[in-house]
Amino acid sequence: MTEEPLYDTVAAVTGASSGIGEAVARLLAARGARLVLGARRTDRLDRIAADLAPERVRTVATDVTRADDLVRLVSTAVDEFGRLDVLVNNAGVASLGPFADGDIEAWTAMIDVNLRGVLHGIAAAMPVFLRQGHGDFVTTVSTAGMKIVPEMGVYAATKNAVRTALEALRQESTDGVIRTTAISPGYVRTDLGAPGENVEPGSHMPAFAIAPEAVARAVAFALEQPRDVEIGELVIRPTVQN
Template sequence: MSTLDSKVVAITGASSGIGAATALELAGRGAAVVLGARRTDRLDSLVAQIRDHGGRAEMLAADVTRRADLEQLVALAVERFGRLDVLVANAGVARIAPMADLDVEAWDTMIDINLRGVLHGIAAALPVFREQGHGHFVTTVSTSGLKIVPTQAVYAGTKNAVRTLLEALRQESTDGALRTTSVSPGFVRTELVDYLGDATEREQAQKTMAALGISPDAVARAIAFAIEQPDDVEIGDITIRPTRQG
């Protein structure tokens, strides 16, 4: 029996990439998963796939920039499975450009999704975790926040902001009832770079991703590892990247 058999896990950004891989990995290990994303057609297929293999899954159309959507996602988990043990805040976007381009709209998008979206999840789940006496926040951050490079200032800034707020939350929660985990993936074969505005940068990023990127399944396994630890063990930070990444 897997140690995840009794877990109930909500995942944002679950329609593709790391989010979808995590849903499949955790459901395959026995967890009940509650999946949120904007692309409900993909969620439908993912839920069907999980159920066809005997897993437990529910879904909800969820935009992390809307606090009410996160509240509904948490409420769905509690209503369907009686509680929520883990919230995986995975939804994120990347917009890469020099600061001098002054692409304020892209800055706002990254702040709203990458940072505010995580805060909305915390606001929705923390009261449930406190009432239960246990809970676990897992967030997908990035190695871009560990190695600062040009054109990624705001993206890295949002990811490091999330890393900071989770560490502060951890220090505020040393009563043993709450765990936090920040997962920093490097190059992973996802759709993250497919939406870069500059065509040249997008093509270069896609080539790099194809050449170096590891499978999202690798990140999903790392997330599962953090979740399956005994309640008195917290995996605070995980960095996972290709062996050839500089």
């Protein structure tokens, strides 16, 4: 019998307490991966971990705006499982509105989480990946950066900044050690919102939004490729989305 390609893969996932992050964690666990789950809402993380194989899952309180939290997430994987194969940079926030609102607090939060949070993850995992001689960065971006629309300007700007950074990282990593994959979802039924907001999953999404499990399958697809194959970017959205 052929072994599942992701069996015993060690993956850390940020924003793992709900939505896409939770779906990725559950799918990777089902395929035999060992996991370190990070998020601010540790109560939710603990419930998810309890549903999975407890001996193969660790949870770490993680605020991606704090570089030390990402170092702790990565260190937990290495200390508990001996290595880190994949970092899924998934944590994100969105606060929509016109520039005329001048909502600097919301803009700053999106920059701190969506952009700095990804950079903190790269900085934390890179030394481990280089030391091991392999590692995958899988990052949740967005179709919002591909089709620019009113009231999503700052959110789209943060996502396009991440897309640019990942392309530069890809070009710096053509020795085969590091693979980078940008996953750009369209409308997905999640509770994505500003930090601290309590939003019902999918409540602000159109009825045609797809399930987060669809995005998780795209993540698994990228990771399952042979080491000499890199899926640089995947766009996944509802078939009826403009």
